[in-house]
Amino acid sequence: MSFTITDLEQLQTEHPEWQMELVDGKIIVMGPSDYESEEIGGRLITFLNNWVMSRKLGRVTGSSAGFIIPTLEGDDSEKRNLRAPDVSFVRADRLKKTKRDFVELVPDLMVEVKSKTDRIKPLEEKIQSFLQFGSTVGILIDPDKLTVTVYRLNQIPVVLENGDNLTLPDLLPGWELTVSELWPPEFE
Numbered sequence: 001m002s003f004t005i006t007d008l009e010q011l012q013t014e015h016p017e018w019q020m021e022l023v024d025g026k027i028i029v030m031g032p033s034d035y036e037s038e039e040i041g042g043r044l045i046t047f048l049n050n051w052v053m054s055r056k057l058g059r060v061t062g063s064s065a066g067f068i069i070p071t072l073e074g075d076d077s078e079k080r081n082l083r084a085p086d087v088s089f090v091r092a093d094r095l096k097k098t099k100r101d102f103v104e105l106v107p108d109l110m111v112e113v114k115s116k117t118d119r120i121k122p123l124e125e126k127i128q129s130f131l132q133f134g135s136t137v138g139i140l141i142d143p144d145k146l147t148v149t150v151y152r153l154n155q156i157p158v159v160l161e162n163g164d165n166l167t168l169p170d171l172l173p174g175w176e177l178t179v180s181e182l183w184p185p186e187f188e
Contacts, residue, residue: 003027005068005082005102019064022082030084033063036143037115039184041086044111044141044177048089051175058092058108066102069133083126085110089171106130108171111139127151136171141182148179 002025011027012020019030033041041062048060063086088107095103110130112123120142127138131153138151148160160166162180 001025005080008082019084020082021066021084022080024081031117033086033113033115034117036184037086037113040141040143040182041111041113043182043184044087044113047177047181048087048172048175051172052089056092057172059090059095059098061088061090061107062086067106068102068104069106069130081129083130085126085130086113087111091171106134108136109139109168110135110137111141113141114143116144124151137168139166143183146179146183148182 003022004025005022008020008022008027012018021028021030032038045060045062052058052060063084065088066082066084067088069081069083082102085107087109088111089109090103090105090107094105094108107130110127112118112127114120114123120140123140127140128151131138131151136152140149140151141147142149146162148164148166150158150160150166160179162183164179166177166179168175
């Protein structure tokens with residue numbers, strides 16, 4: 001059986017506590033993230049929002065914001081995916097007014113934060129699908145290896161480590177973040 005976005009919306013009405021994605025007609029129920037992964041995503045959202053909001057550059061959202069994108073098979077309205085990156089950014093000129101619904105576009109920036117139960121390959125596949133449909137940059141944050149991998153369509157991924165600076169000049173000119181700032185602090 002192949003599900004549609006309407007089916008997913010009905011299921012969400014019945015189970016509002018579930019976070020789900022629709023991928024190639026299959027509904028995927030997402031488990032909660034581990035604490036560290038969620039904290040890393042929250043830290044990135046904070047760093048991005050501090051830059052983006054003061055300059056009115058666009059919108060930054062977290063893991064519950066749904067994006068309707070076509071499938072790799074085509075643009076048929078029944079064959080659309082509903083995906084939710086852990087962190088996303090959409091330029092202001094692409095989404096001038098926020099919506100009380102899923103948005104039918106791909107974010108300019110999408111980020112996945114590897115949780116302790118995630119496997120790398122499905123995360124990389126998700127990033128590549130967003131890039132194929134128009135995202136400018138995809139980022140994979142791996143807390144296990146303390147790395148940030150930056151993906152762009154048809155380019156070799158760039159792996160950043162502690163001490164390296166993450167910059168996105170094509171999306172956020174002037175913004176920069178030292179990779180080590182993503183990792184949660186330890187309190188004494």
